[in-house]
Amino acid sequence: MAMLKSVRGERIADGVASLDISERGAFIAKVYNYLFGAVALMVITGFVAFKQVPVQSITRELSIGLAVAGLVVFIAGMFSSRVKGLNLVLFGIYAIIDGVLLGCLARLYINAGLGSIFAQAAVLSLLVFGGLTAFVHITKKDFSFLGGFLFVMVLLLIGAVIVGFFIKSTLLHLGIAVGGTAIFAMYILFDTSQVIHRLHEDEAVTGAWMLFIDLIGLFIYLLDLLTILSGRD
Secondary structure (H helix, E strand, O other): OOOOOOOOOOOOOOOHHHOOHHHHHHHHHHHHHHHHHHHHHHHHHHHHHHHHOOHHHOOHHHHHHHHHHHHHHHHHHHHOOOOOOHHHHHHHHHHHHHHHHHHHHHHHHHHOOOHHHHHHHHHHHHHHHHHHHHHHHHHOOOOHHHHHHHHHHHHHHHHHHHHHHHOOOHHHHHHHHHHHHHHHHHHHHHHHHHHHHOOOOOOHHHHHHHHHHHHHHHHHHHHHHHHHHOOOO
8 A cells, every 4th residue: 555655645845736737747657657567567477476386385474475575675665765766676576576476366266266256356456446546637636635544544454454363254354355445445546646746756656656556455355355255255
């Protein structure tokens, strides 16, 4: 989700909103070029992982290791968000790690006969992301007011996930999936408005990374929700 921006929700006087129309358009185009590049890199890596990683090798330890590696890269990205070149390399590495994770996840779903659910979640995620992003760009509405609310909701979500490790409840699991889906959908609104109103012109990679995390988060929770609703949880 969007954690890379340390001054989220605050008006930045010399941010992208202060640029003229052509410069602002160039900045936004750069953000989405980086985003589409990261998604393409993730898909390619995911396809390779899907084809090359044996099912028996996809263990909890592997998933945890990849998740920790992604977190380390993410934290490094937070501290180097304005270091030109390094921020883009770290973003690429993060996309590759996510690609491996999702490729392995796709392999597990298909082996379990749930490939259609995985595909549905992917398509729905892209449609929701595209629709919400387009809405913000068309209306020019600033959703920065959601910042504080979303921060609290993320803390509650993390708490619910921790509780879920100890209490096996389908209702709780469903609530987490619904809540996570809603939170990341709102983060798409929030982060898109950050891109078009508040980020600085040297933060194109930051903006792309924020949106990338929102898209992946939305997909993961939608996948979880569809799996539960299918009765195959």
